[in-house]
Amino acid sequence: xxxxxxxxxxxxxxxxxxxxxxxxVLTTAAVQLEFITPFQLYFNPDLIFRKFQIWRLITNFLFxxxxxxxxxxxxxxxxxxxxxxxxxxxxxxxxxxxxxFLFGGFLMTLFGLFASLFFLxxxxxxxxxxxxxxxxxxxxxxxxxxxxxxxxxxxxxLMGFSLLLGNSIIIDLLGxxxxxxxxxxxxxxxxxxxxxxxxxxxxxxxxxxxxxxEDPNYNPLPEDHPENHPRDQDQQQHPQ
Numbered sequence: 661x662x663x664x665x666x667x668x669x670x671x672x673x674x675x676x677x678x679x680x681x682x683x684x685v686l687t688t689a690a691v692q693l694e695f696i697t698p699f700q701l702y703f704n705p706d707l708i709f710r711k712f713q714i715w716r717l718i719t720n721f722l723f724x725x726x727x728x729x730x731x732x733x734x735x736x737x738x739x740x741x742x743x744x745x746x747x748x749x750x751x752x753x754x755x756x757x758x759x760x761f762l763f764g765g766f767l768m769t770l771f772g773l774f775a776s777l778f779f780l781x782x783x784x785x786x787x788x789x790x791x792x793x794x795x796x797x798x799x800x801x802x803x804x805x806x807x808x809x810x811x812x813x814x815x816x817x818l819m820g821f822s823l824l825l826g827n828s829i830i831i832d833l834l835g836x837x838x839x840x841x842x843x844x845x846x847x848x849x850x851x852x853x854x855x856x857x858x859x860x861x862x863x864x865x866x867x868x869x870x871x872x873x874e875d876p877n878y879n880p881l882p883e884d885h886p887e888n889h890p891r892d893q894d895q896q897q898h899p900q
Contacts, residue, residue, distance in 0.1 A: 674746040676757050681739050684781065687722040688731060698723060702778040703769075717769060721781045737818075738785045741792045749795050754869040759861040760791070760842060767838045777831065786835025787842070790815045794843045815839070 670678065690696050703720035707713045724734045750757040764787045768780045777783075792811075799811040807817060819832035842859070850857040 674743060674754075676754060676761070677739065677743045677746050680742060680761075681735070684722050684724060684735065684738065687719065688724060688727065691723065692727055698779075703772050703780065704778075705773050717765075720772075720779050721765060721784050723779055724781050725779075734782055734785055737789060738781075741785070741788045745788060745792050745795075748792075752870075755865040756861050758865055758869055759859070760846075763842060763859065764838050767841065768834060771834055771838075775830070777834070780831070780834075783831045783835035783838070786815055786818065786832050787839040789818065790836050790839030791843055794839075795847070 673681070687696075687701070691698060691701075701716065701719040701723050703716055704713075708716050724731050746754075746757055750760075764784060765780075768783055768787075771777070772780060793814045794812055796811045801807075801809055801811055801814055801817075803809070803814075803817050803821075809817065815832070815836050819829050819836070822832050823829055845858050849855040
């Protein structure tokens, strides 16, 4: 029964959230079982461009460290806010959501070229949290029952929590910066006087991820109308 409930919940997840969360869990499991090592996954520009280990451009976003508090903490936030974005402001806009992933990953990778950052998954999670928090500014949040605040402060609270744990806040700042760039270009600048939408989702992504909308002006040919198929109607009324 528990397995059926888990399977139903898993299959009920939106597609992008399910794919990304699953990839992160499977990557961590593979490292934990020693099928692969973190040294095969981390971001290394020299190995990417000279040894053509292109997979590192993706795998550095999938590994969140060994099983432990930090891993589960990141997975909870990744799953929660990725899903709320996909089912909220990106509902019915899967291609736009994928494009946000690509845009954020591209900017983080550019920054990673000039900084000693090996894994960018946590920064990506913070980016998702930042975009969600700015699009839901009036929601009240509670952090471990200790702090009450408005949603836009959540990324900064998470950064403070990382600082308390003794972690570097460079990753958090990177996620906040990239999230703000996306939010500004997508939600703020187009609504400014003289502004326009700069982030345009490529048409091939829409073809792959978005179901085509029905043309409201489409009129079927007369022979395609059901009333013009009396034989079919007769078969439906008198099944054999």
